[in-house]
Amino acid sequence: MTQETPSIRIDLASPVPAYQQIVAALRALLVAGELKPGYRLPTVRQLATDLGIHHNTVAEAYRALAAEGWLDLRRRLGATVLARPAPRPGPHAKADFARNLGELVAKALADGVPPASVAAEMARLEASLSNRDPEPEGGRP
Amino acid sequence: MTQETPSIRIDLASPVPAYQQIVAALRALLVAGELKPGYRLPTVRQLATDLGIHHNTVAEAYRALAAEGWLDLRRRLGATVLARPAPRPGPHAKADFARNLGELVAKALADGVPPASVAAEMARLEASLSNRDPEPEGGRP
DNA sequence: CCGGAATGTATATTGTCTGTGGACAGTATA
DNA sequence: TATACTGTCCACAGACAATATACATTCCGG
Numbered sequence: 001m002t003q004e005t006p007s008i009r010i011d012l013a014s015p016v017p018a019y020q021q022i023v024a025a026l027r028a029l030l031v032a033g034e035l036k037p038g039y040r041l042p043t044v045r046q047l048a049t050d051l052g053i054h055h056n057t058v059a060e061a062y063r064a065l066a067a068e069g070w071l072d073l074r075r076r077l078g079a080t081v082l083a084r085p086a087p088r089p090g091p092h093a094k095a096d097f098a099r100n101l102g103e104l105v106a107k108a109l110a111d112g113v114p115p116a117s118v119a120a121e122m123a124r125l126e127a128s129l130s131n132r133d134p135e136p137e138g139g140r141p
Numbered sequence: 142m143t144q145e146t147p148s149i150r151i152d153l154a155s156p157v158p159a160y161q162q163i164v165a166a167l168r169a170l171l172v173a174g175e176l177k178p179g180y181r182l183p184t185v186r187q188l189a190t191d192l193g194i195h196h197n198t199v200a201e202a203y204r205a206l207a208a209e210g211w212l213d214l215r216r217r218l219g220a221t222v223l224a225r226p227a228p229r230p231g232p233h234a235k236a237d238f239a240r241n242l243g244e245l246v247a248k249a250l251a252d253g254v255p256p257a258s259v260a261a262e263m264a265r266l267e268a269s270l271s272n273r274d275p276e277p278e279g280g281r282p
Numbered sequence: 283c284c285g286g287a288a289t290g291t292a293t294a295t296t297g298t299c300t301g302t303g304g305a306c307a308g309t310a311t312a
Numbered sequence: 313t314a315t316a317c318t319g320t321c322c323a324c325a326g327a328c329a330a331t332a333t334a335c336a337t338t339c340c341g342g
Contacts, residue, residue, distance in 0.1 A: 112230035
């Protein structure tokens with residue numbers, strides 16, 4: 001096929017809903033620029049078969065991403081990645097991130113992950129934040 | 142009163158369950174060492190009143206923390222913070238943290254939080270990770 | 283020693299959410 | 313135009329969250 005399917009993995013045993021896992025995983029790829037505007041995602045039935053879930057569950061994830069402005073959903077055309085300008089942050093966006101980050105780190109430490117590993121992972125992400133393309137050029141057809 | 146109540150805030154409108162918010166918030170305080178062994182947490186009814194929820198919801202959060210080894214629950218005595226050794230990390234602990242961290246950062250960027258702010262918050266936490274007490278000494282009665 | 287109050291626990295109930303099944307509607311292609 | 317493919321809608325079963333209510337246990341005052 002002309003474009004490789006984005007490698008998504010979800011954990012059906014996890015308490016976090018499947019469609020939310022799909023949203024989080026795809027959004028990470030979108031933010032990272034691995035899914036550029038114009039990209040065509042797999043059909044809901046195709047991705048559902050790959051993940052072993054119902055196509056309606058994938059459809060709900062796609063709808064959530066479309067509501068965020070990432071995707072354009074059309075019948076027969078599938079899901080197309082849009083060029084999405086970064087929105088103005090809401091009043092709580094930064095504070096919410098800080099709180100969730102603190103709780104996530106606390107959870108990792110409580111699970112026994114060495115503090116050095118936690119710090120290293122954050123430092124790795126910081127580095128990748130510096131190398132961000134400020135304006136990704138449009139993909140070619 | 143002799144010991145200040147830990148300041149916990151939960152968002153009843155959030156889709157994440159209230160008892161999980163309590164668990165995450167208290168665990169962050171426990172990991173940070175702000176709640177030392179011997180500390181007595183508010184009673185389930187007291188904290189429930191403060192948060193505007195049912196006392197059974199707080200009790201469920203306390204039970205979850207007790208199952209993790211953080212608290213000792215006894216009738217009439219309330220919840221007492223225990224000295225909890227860091228467990229050996231499970232096989233997926235580190236990888237799970239890395240994945241969740243990446244998705245959390247992607248969410249923040251998608252919400253419009255400036256990459257510099259995201260990096261700064263992570264750097265701030267890294268610094269606090271260096272200043273950790275390797276072995277907190279037992280509190281005195 | 284006893285009784286009441288305080289506190290965590292157990293059970294039942296109600297509403298919400300998640301995932302699925304199946305039918306429907308729209309669109310590109312032959 | 314006919315057909316196959318694709319996203320959408322509606323209804324249902326099961327699980328989960330939060331509550332109401334009653335109970336069991338423990339401390340304290342007399």
